[in-house]
Amino acid sequence: MSRQLLTQDTSVSDVVADHQTLRKPKRRNIGLAFIAPFSVLFLFVFIVPIGYSAYISLFQNKLIGGKVFIWFDNYIKLFQDSQFYDGVIRVVLFTAIQVPIMLFSAIALALAIDSLRLHGSRFFRIIVFLPYAIPAIVSTLMWGFMLGIRYGLIGSLNKAAGTDFNPFAPETTMVSIGVMVTWGFTGYNMLIFYAALRAVPRELYEAAAIDGASEFQIVRHIKLPALRSSLIVTIIFSIIGTFQLFNEPNILTTLVSNSGITSYYTPNMYAYSLAFTGSQQGYAAALALVMAVFTIAIAYAVQIKGMKNAFNK
Amino acid sequence: MGDHDCAGDSWSQNIDTKEYAMPKKRLRAAAAIAASVVALAGCSNGGGSTSTNTEVPTDKPITLTVWSWDGTVKEAVAGFEKLHPNITVNVVNAGSSTDEYTALDNAIQAGSGVPDIAMFEYFSLPLFAIPGKLTDLSEFGAKDLASDYVEAAWGNVTIDGKPYGLPSDYGPAAMFYNQSVLAQAGVTAPPATWDEFYQAAKKVRALGGDHYITNDSADIFVLMSLMWEGGGRPFKVDGTNVTIDFKDPGSSRAVAFWQKLLDEDLVNTKITNWSDDWNRGLNEGTLATQLIGGWFTSTLPERAPNAAGNFRVAPLPQWEAGQTSGAENGGSAMAIPAAAQNKAAAYAFLKYFTHGDGLQSRIDAGAFVPNLSNLNNEKFLSTTNPFFGDQKYNQVLADASKNVATGWQYPPFFGWARTSYEDVSAPLYDSRQGTLAEVLETWKQRSIAYGNEQGFSVR
Numbered sequence: 053m054s055r056q057l058l059t060q061d062t063s064v065s066d067v068v069a070d071h072q073t074l075r076k077p078k079r080r081n082i083g084l085a086f087i088a089p090f091s092v093l094f095l096f097v098f099i100v101p102i103g104y105s106a107y108i109s110l111f112q113n114k115l116i117g118g119k120v121f122i123w124f125d126n127y128i129k130l131f132q133d134s135q136f137y138d139g140v141i142r143v144v145l146f147t148a149i150q151v152p153i154m155l156f157s158a159i160a161l162a163l164a165i166d167s168l169r170l171h172g173s174r175f176f177r178i179i180v181f182l183p184y185a186i187p188a189i190v191s192t193l194m195w196g197f198m199l200g201i202r203y204g205l206i207g208s209l210n211k212a213a214g215t216d217f218n219p220f221a222p223e224t225t226m227v228s229i230g231v232m233v234t235w236g237f238t239g240y241n242m243l244i245f246y247a248a249l250r251a252v253p254r255e256l257y258e259a260a261a262i263d264g265a266s267e268f269q270i271v272r273h274i275k276l277p278a279l280r281s282s283l284i285v286t287i288i289f290s291i292i293g294t295f296q297l298f299n300e301p302n303i304l305t306t307l308v309s310n311s312g313i314t315s316y317y318t319p320n321m322y323a324y325s326l327a328f329t330g331s332q333q334g335y336a337a338a339l340a341l342v343m344a345v346f347t348i349a350i351a352y353a354v355q356i357k358g359m360k361n362a363f364n365k
Numbered sequence: 366m367g368d369h370d371c372a373g374d375s376w377s378q379n380i381d382t383k384e385y386a387m388p389k390k391r392l393r394a395a396a397a398i399a400a401s402v403v404a405l406a407g408c409s410n411g412g413g414s415t416s417t418n419t420e421v422p423t424d425k426p427i428t429l430t431v432w433s434w435d436g437t438v439k440e441a442v443a444g445f446e447k448l449h450p451n452i453t454v455n456v457v458n459a460g461s462s463t464d465e466y467t468a469l470d471n472a473i474q475a476g477s478g479v480p481d482i483a484m485f486e487y488f489s490l491p492l493f494a495i496p497g498k499l500t501d502l503s504e505f506g507a508k509d510l511a512s513d514y515v516e517a518a519w520g521n522v523t524i525d526g527k528p529y530g531l532p533s534d535y536g537p538a539a540m541f542y543n544q545s546v547l548a549q550a551g552v553t554a555p556p557a558t559w560d561e562f563y564q565a566a567k568k569v570r571a572l573g574g575d576h577y578i579t580n581d582s583a584d585i586f587v588l589m590s591l592m593w594e595g596g597g598r599p600f601k602v603d604g605t606n607v608t609i610d611f612k613d614p615g616s617s618r619a620v621a622f623w624q625k626l627l628d629e630d631l632v633n634t635k636i637t638n639w640s641d642d643w644n645r646g647l648n649e650g651t652l653a654t655q656l657i658g659g660w661f662t663s664t665l666p667e668r669a670p671n672a673a674g675n676f677r678v679a680p681l682p683q684w685e686a687g688q689t690s691g692a693e694n695g696g697s698a699m700a701i702p703a704a705a706q707n708k709a710a711a712y713a714f715l716k717y718f719t720h721g722d723g724l725q726s727r728i729d730a731g732a733f734v735p736n737l738s739n740l741n742n743e744k745f746l747s748t749t750n751p752f753f754g755d756q757k758y759n760q761v762l763a764d765a766s767k768n769v770a771t772g773w774q775y776p777p778f779f780g781w782a783r784t785s786y787e788d789v790s791a792p793l794y795d796s797r798q799g800t801l802a803e804v805l806e807t808w809k810q811r812s813i814a815y816g817n818e819q820g821f822s823v824r
Binding site for chain 2: 112
């Protein structure tokens with residue numbers, strides 16, 4: 053098969069080369085015309101907003117005195133801002149704990165559905181996926197009412213058991229948010245894993261069975277290796293998602309008191325409150341850019357690491 | 366400038382006369398006519414080219430845009446448009462509070478889309494007035510209206526002696542109390558002093574369970590109304606110079622008192638205002654009182670339908686028996702941005718719905734305004750509602766409005782400071798770390814840092 057492809061490739065490139073030698077300038081223009089719609093969109097949708105953020109991050113917008121160009125002062129201030137670190141450390145810890153739990157559950161569920169030993173697996177699949185279709189705002193309200201200690205489910209359990217457990221105390225709020233996020237995104241990740249498993253040719257399992265492999269061995273040597281590339285993708289998505297934590301804590305502040313959620317609880321919340329209550333748009337832009345670089349760096353590191361392992365295998 | 370003749374003033378005279386044509390208002394009608402005469406006299410000087418044209422054009426079509434999250438403003442539009450066929454008024458809700466201020470600031474920076482009139486909470490007016498983003502209404506003769514309002518309300522819109530807006534609604538701090546819960550606890554009369562309030566708090570707490578006299582989840586407005594009423598003036602603003610000090614006698618007394626309530630677990634710190642828990646607490650009577658603005662009359666009935674007939678309104682308890690001091694909790698003004706296009710027409714409408722003939726339609730729609738004409742209006746004062754046991758609650762709130770102590774100032778960056786207070790007070794309210802006095806000290810330090818960074822001189 054690869055041989056066929058190779059020959060096809062050469063013939064195509066030969067033809068292209070012929071044409072290029074004949075009508076070089078015009079072809080180039082046509083090429084530009086073809087990429088123009090994309091380039092324009094790319095420029096305005098991706099490059100310009102980032103460039104503009106970088107631009108305003110060099111200014112301070114004072115209530116008295118207006119806009120002042122301050123070079124990199126916003127960045128210098130940011131790296132000395134304990135509130136910023138407070139939020140960053142919180143989301144990093146959250147990511148380190150919540151993402152593995154969520155992805156592990158998602159893999160387990162995907163394997164269970166893929167095992168073909170489950171009754172009603174289609175129904176099960178939809179039920180697990182359903183929370184993903186519920187907007188974060190609605191799900192936060194729902195969980196807020198459910199975990200609330202005064203009138204919620206936990207309140208009733210506390211009353212029945214005589215305990216005093218509060219899911220929204222400053223020490224436990226992050227765990228509760230972790231539960232909400234896990235609930236919302238496990239199904240989504242499960243679907244990605246399930247799709248990867250479905251792509252494994254069934255013959256492989258038959259061959260393994262004929263060779264006398266147990267179900268556990270099939271999982272370990274065929275199914276898990278097949279999940280590797282989708283695992284990298286889901287890890288990257290999850291890191292990006294959790295670093296941008298905003299909706300859940302932001303809504304909880306209006307729902308429960310004394311939850312320990314401050315205006316700088318997560319970097320996103322901090323950027324929001326800087327821009328909208330402190331009118332420090334420049335500082336917020338600097339924060340946003342630093343967080344973007346930080347997120348990209350971590351996602352990239354995960355990708356490099358994942359790829360390296362894949363090749364070593 | 367000066368390209369219109371003085372004809373426009375004749376209608377303003379009409380308005381002024383009509384406005385006070387009600388009985389008992391003769392004296393002020395005379396004053397208003399006198400004021401118009403002054404205005405006419407001023408006009409004959411030929412309107413200097415440096416000041417804004419204060420006459421409303423009658424010959425060209427004008428569209429006014431009003432940003433307001435107060436739903437009653439639109440009630441006044443039809444009447445105004447009838448008086449001014451060439452003017453169309455669009456009332457837009459551009460978001461509440463911070464959302465609107467952000468939008469307004471963006472519009473001012475962009476130099477387009479600036480509304481002709483915008484709504485401001487009293488504490489946010491200095492934020493726009495001090496940097497020169499609002500129109501000084503002195504040039505339209507707004508100063509003459511001062512005596513028509515509760516003194517403290519006029520104080521709210523006056524910065525460095527200049528009026529930058531007209532008061533449009535008012536929130537005198539009051540005590541809403543659940544009569545039957547207090548009676549159950551053995552409190553027969555609503556606490557009239559803070560000492561009585563403290564005693565009542567202990568009795569309510571003795572009912573057991575979740576019964577508390579009130580809730581407080583780091584609501585700075587409650588603490589400030591205690592300071593305000595007792596003569597504390599923690600913020601002093603003079604132009605861009607701001608001083609913050611919570612150590613004056615009135616402020617420290619309020620802080621010490623509230624600390625005592627917190628220490629003795631007499632206030633429910635687990636319930637935040639506007640939450641579902643709050644509604645339930647009010648509904649089932651586990652929250653016996655609320656120290657809150659008079660505007661609470663409009664929302665309490667729907668929040669606590671089960672408590673119908675039990676709630677009453679009383680003045681804020683006093684520091685000394687027999688005193689009649691008061692404070693504010695909320696309220697807002699309407700102002701004209703400096704970048705507005707049709708200032709004269711804007712002022713005409715502004716005055717119409719906050720002071721003139723349009724006011725009544727807003728009052729009928731539920732607005733609580735600090736205009737003395739309304740606070741002395743028998744019909745308004747005798748309003749009753751079965752929810753409040755047919756009490757004449759407006760009488761209580763009108764008295765509370767007139768008793769509001771004057772001289773309170775908000776720092777220009779109060780909108781930011783308010784969010785910051787929630788952050789710094791979180792450890793105290795969440796897990797009882799530190800004291801209220803320490804929280805205020807941290808808050809002060811953060812406000813000083815922020816204020817100076819923003820170009821103010823804060824100490």
